[in-house]
Amino acid sequence: MPKYGMVIDQRRCVACMACVVACKKENDVPHGQFRTRVVEEVEGEFPALRMELRSELCNHCDNPPCVYNCPTGASYKRSEDGLVLLKKYRCVGCKSCLAACPYDARYINHEKGFADKCTLCEHRIKEGKSPACVATCVGGSRIFGDLDDPESLVSIVLRENHSHVLLEGAGTKPRIYYIKMYSKPE
Amino acid sequence: MELTISGINAATSPNLHIWDWRVAMYLFLGGLSAGLAVMSSILNVRKGGSLAINERAAFTAQILVPVILSVGMIFIFLDLERKLNVFWLYLSFQPLSPMSWGSWGLLVFYPVSILFAIAAIPVENRHRLLFRQLIELADWLQQYRLHLAAANFTLGIFIGIYTGVLLNSFVARPLWNSAVLPVLFLCSALSAGAALMIMIAGQKNVKLFFTKIDIWLIASEMTLLPLFFYGQYTSSYAHRESIMPFFMFNHQYFWYALAIMLLLIILPAALVIKVLEIKEEHGDTLTPEALFKMNLSAIIVLLGGLIIRFSFVYAGQLSHL
Numbered sequence: 465m466p467k468y469g470m471v472i473d474q475r476r477c478v479a480c481m482a483c484v485v486a487c488k489k490e491n492d493v494p495h496g497q498f499r500t501r502v503v504e505e506v507e508g509e510f511p512a513l514r515m516e517l518r519s520e521l522c523n524h525c526d527n528p529p530c531v532y533n534c535p536t537g538a539s540y541k542r543s544e545d546g547l548v549l550l551k552k553y554r555c556v557g558c559k560s561c562l563a564a565c566p567y568d569a570r571y572i573n574h575e576k577g578f579a580d581k582c583t584l585c586e587h588r589i590k591e592g593k594s595p596a597c598v599a600t601c602v603g604g605s606r607i608f609g610d611l612d613d614p615e616s617l618v619s620i621v622l623r624e625n626h627s628h629v630l631l632e633g634a635g636t637k638p639r640i641y642y643i644k645m646y647s648k649p650e
Numbered sequence: 651m652e653l654t655i656s657g658i659n660a661a662t663s664p665n666l667h668i669w670d671w672r673v674a675m676y677l678f679l680g681g682l683s684a685g686l687a688v689m690s691s692i693l694n695v696r697k698g699g700s701l702a703i704n705e706r707a708a709f710t711a712q713i714l715v716p717v718i719l720s721v722g723m724i725f726i727f728l729d730l731e732r733k734l735n736v737f738w739l740y741l742s743f744q745p746l747s748p749m750s751w752g753s754w755g756l757l758v759f760y761p762v763s764i765l766f767a768i769a770a771i772p773v774e775n776r777h778r779l780l781f782r783q784l785i786e787l788a789d790w791l792q793q794y795r796l797h798l799a800a801a802n803f804t805l806g807i808f809i810g811i812y813t814g815v816l817l818n819s820f821v822a823r824p825l826w827n828s829a830v831l832p833v834l835f836l837c838s839a840l841s842a843g844a845a846l847m848i849m850i851a852g853q854k855n856v857k858l859f860f861t862k863i864d865i866w867l868i869a870s871e872m873t874l875l876p877l878f879f880y881g882q883y884t885s886s887y888a889h890r891e892s893i894m895p896f897f898m899f900n901h902q903y904f905w906y907a908l909a910i911m912l913l914l915i916i917l918p919a920a921l922v923i924k925v926l927e928i929k930e931e932h933g934d935t936l937t938p939e940a941l942f943k944m945n946l947s948a949i950i951v952l953l954g955g956l957i958i959r960f961s962f963v964y965a966g967q968l969s970h971l
Contacts, residue, residue, distance in 0.1 A: 535749035557731020566822035
């Protein structure tokens with residue numbers, strides 16, 4: 465059983481937004497809504513400024529609050545690969561999952577009304593392809609693979625670099641890892 | 651340290667306002683019906699049921715419970731994005747979802763409150779029921795009146811707590827993620843129920859009885875509110891920041907500051923009026939002035955409950971880990 469995850473190597477991101485565009489095209493995301501985004505965070509005071517580019521998407525948490533809070537079982541964690549997915553036909557659009565997600569990764573699809581989210585392009589994974597955002601990433605910043613396979617690129621990259629997850633304290637156990645600048649282990 | 655999120659990405663950030671006035675109204679009306687159910691059970695059982703003799707509120711209050719709840723349910727239904735899928739709430743039970751517990755809880759609360767309302771109709775008024783079957787049902791339910799009162803009371807407490815747990819379960823929203831919130835919402839719901847009961851009741855001793863109950867409930871609310879804010883302030887950075895809209899008197903957070911200022915006026919004012927009411931020497935019947943004061947303090951309490959729901963629902967969505 466694979467355990468899919470993603471590594472975002474922030475050293476390689478140039479904020480070209482190709483991932484955002486590819487995701488919208490691949491998944492037919494409505495105008496003005498996004499399954500992934502690139503956050504530009506500026507720190508410091510002029511002229512000593514520093515900018516972080518951080519791609520954000522659903523973290524496919526191992527402890528997913530959106531799944532726990534879903535009253536109909538529409539949001540679920542797929543047992544075979546751990547992806548957090550949605551049974552659209554069961555979604556009532558109560559927005560509990562939106563309120564529950566600490567990453568603001570979900571949104572109400574304003575064309576169809578369900579609580580949409582990133583699926584890590586599970587339809588592409590089925591065909592042996594990587595998610596659209598990964599396939600299109602020009603800098604190779606987004607790396608996708610099986611976290612349980614020690615030979616997969618994600619496992620190798622995670623072994624060779626310091627990494628962190630977003631809001632670790634929330635206890636959601638995310639599967640999206642981030643590598644920041646100068647994070648090579650000594 | 652200055653921290654900004656700038657450029658095109660700000661537009662891609664999701665809108666934090668997920669729930670609006672419809673959810674706030676649902677929480678208020680759900681709490682009010684739960685509180686009224688508890689008070690109605692107390693009225694019918696307390697002092698061996700002697701309080702309920704010749705008291706119109708003994709059955710009118712209980713009739714109002716499902717009516718108010720239905721109005722609240724309309725509001726939450728309006729908030730659903732896919733209304734036709736609502737039946738899925740009753741085709742599964744999700745043990746970790748407060749909304750699932752609430753949906754099933756309401757499904758039990760509805761018939762119990764209606765059955766208790768029918769059972770509470772006085773024998774002399776049963777002939778007014780439209781259908782013969784209803785009269786027979788009311789007669790048959792008479793023997794289970796105490797059991798129904800107990801179930802109605804328990805479910806009222808459950809629904810009152812549920813309105814708070816619904817918000818409290820979100821780790822992502824620090825303002826809501828406090829164990830004090832469900833207790834505060836329960837107190838507020840019971841207080842609103844007692845206030846409405848005072849307005850409905852016809853007899854002086856019943857009005858004064860619920861005024862005494864409401865005094866304790868308002869005092870509990872006045873204790874819980876500062877405790878809630880103190881708990882948040884002394885907790886993590888995110889929890890501390892989450893209460894700031896209530897205490898930052900600027901144009902951005904004006905409504906939250908106004909809400910807390912109103913609560914600071916409303917709750918003590920209601921408490922003082924109520925204490926004066928029970929200390930006052932009333933004659934055999936209440937004077938129009940005394941009735942006005944009672945109704946005024948009851949409306950103030952209901953307004954306080956409404957302010958708590960609205961300000962917490964909106965402010966909670968501004969808070970973030």
